[in-house]
Amino acid sequence: MTVGVERVDYIRVPVKDIGQAKHFYGDLLGLPLNANSPDDDWLEFEAGNVTLAVMTPETHEYEFSPLPPGALALRVADVAEAKAKLEASGVEVNDMWDSGKCRGAGVRDPSGNPILLHRRYAPYPDGSTP
Amino acid sequence: MDVEQVDFVSVLTEDIPRAKEFYAGTLGLPIETEGENDLELTLGQVTLDVFNPASVGQAFAPSPAGIAIRVADVAAARAELEAKGVRFDGEIVDTGVCHFAFFKDPDGNTLMLHRRYAPRER
Numbered sequence: 001m002t003v004g005v006e007r008v009d010y011i012r013v014p015v016k017d018i019g020q021a022k023h024f025y026g027d028l029l030g031l032p033l034n035a036n037s038p039d040d041d042w043l044e045f046e047a048g049n050v051t052l053a054v055m056t057p058e059t060h061e062y063e064f065s066p067l068p069p070g071a072l073a074l075r076v077a078d079v080a081e082a083k084a085k086l087e088a089s090g091v092e093v094n095d096m097w098d099s100g101k102c103r104g105a106g107v108r109d110p111s112g113n114p115i116l117l118h119r120r121y122a123p124y125p126d127g128s129t130p
Numbered sequence: 131m132d133v134e135q136v137d138f139v140s141v142l143t144e145d146i147p148r149a150k151e152f153y154a155g156t157l158g159l160p161i162e163t164e165g166e167n168d169l170e171l172t173l174g175q176v177t178l179d180v181f182n183p184a185s186v187g188q189a190f191a192p193s194p195a196g197i198a199i200r201v202a203d204v205a206a207a208r209a210e211l212e213a214k215g216v217r218f219d220g221e222i223v224d225t226g227v228c229h230f231a232f233f234k235d236p237d238g239n240t241l242m243l244h245r246r247y248a249p250r251e252r
Contacts, residue, residue, distance in 0.1 A: 002158040003207045007174030009198040009244045011139055030131055036250050038227075048135030049175045057194070068191040069183065073137040082131045118137050130137070 010044065010051040011072070013113055014064050018043065020110035021054045028089055029074070029115075047074060066112045073118040075130065079103040082117045093117070138170070138177040141193050141239040148236050149180045156214050157199075174200065192238035204229040204243045211243075 015021040018041055025031050031045035031052070038044075041059040045052045052072075057064045076082040083093045083105045094106040102120035109115060120130045143149040150169055153159050159171040159178065167185035171178045178197075183190050201207040204222055208231050212218065219232040227248035233241055 003156075003210050003243075004201050005157060005159060005174060006200040006202065008139075008176050009200045009246065011136075011198070012194070012196045014194055028131075029133055031133055047133055050136040050139070052136075053198075062194075065191075065194050067195055068140070068142050068193050069188060070140045070179075070181065071193055071195060072139055073179075075134040075137045076131060077134065085131045120137070 008050055010053040013052050013054045013067065013072070013109070014057045015054055015109065015111040015113070016056070016058075016064055017110060018054070018056055024091075024109045025052065025054055028086060028091060064111070067114060069114050070106075070116055071114060073104070073116040076117050076119055079105050079117050079119050083107075086117075136176050138179045139173075139195070139197060140179040140181055141195075141197075141235065141237070142183050142190050143180050143235075143237045143239075144182065144184065144190050145236070146180070146182055152235050153178065153180060156211065156216060173197070190237070192234075192240070194240050196232065196240040196242050198230065198242045198244035201243050201245060204231055204245050207243050208233075 022043055025045045026033050031047055034044035034046055042053060042055045045054060079096055083096060086093050086107060091107060096103055096105040101122040102118060105117045107115050123129050146169060153171050154161050159173055162170040162172055162177060167182040169180040208218060216233055222229055222231045228244060228246040230242050230244045235241060
């Protein structure tokens with residue numbers, strides 16, 4: 001018997017201030033807010049294939065701590081362009097790196113959660129591309 | 131800016147072989163790529179990256195994200211995992227729209243079994 005994992009329903013993103021987070025994820029990153037978000041302290045943003053449940057731990061019976069480094073990699077068409085757009089909005093973005101297969105640039109949300117702007121440009125071993 | 135999708139979600143580990151046993155063995159996730167300090171697995175529609183931060187001189191910290199893993203039946207999946215030695219935090223919670231149960235991987239990263247049973251309102 002296996003557990004039968006079907007998919008990821010959501011990933012919690014713990015934040016300290018829901019208003020700041022709404023601005024960051026909704027306005028700056030441009031993620032659509034799911035109209036079914038259940039409450040003011042639990043906002044569901046749709047990041048393509050995965051729902052990000054942006055929520056305040058202190059109203060859900062546990063203490064805030066940020067996600068660890070590199071926890072969430074968001075695919076964008078062009079990392080340099082996305083970095084420039086965020087910087088134009090006053091967001092500090094780390095230097096872009098190039099692994100030889102993909103590019104990335106780290107940014108932190110207002111609560112300090114690390115978010116990676118990410119794009120793989122190298123084909124996968126089977127020849128397909130992201 | 132246009133975010134297209136989540137490419138991967140990461141959890142950190144201090145012991146790659148132990149994490150492999152848990153995610154590939156106990157949870158049954160297919161392995162995508164495997165390295166000495168890095169393991170990528172298929173978690174439904176997203177890639178789960180399990181990474182040893184000590185390999186790049188970074189500190190370990192467990193993730194509080196509580197990735198909500200959809201299963202057909204939370205109680206059945208919980209029983210299955212408990213039979214394999216996984217410990218859960220508290221009882222199964224019924225929110226009125228879904229069931230969930232918290233558990234941790236061997237490194238203390240928070241995970242959840244989750245199943246919504248109510249239809250979406252809109």
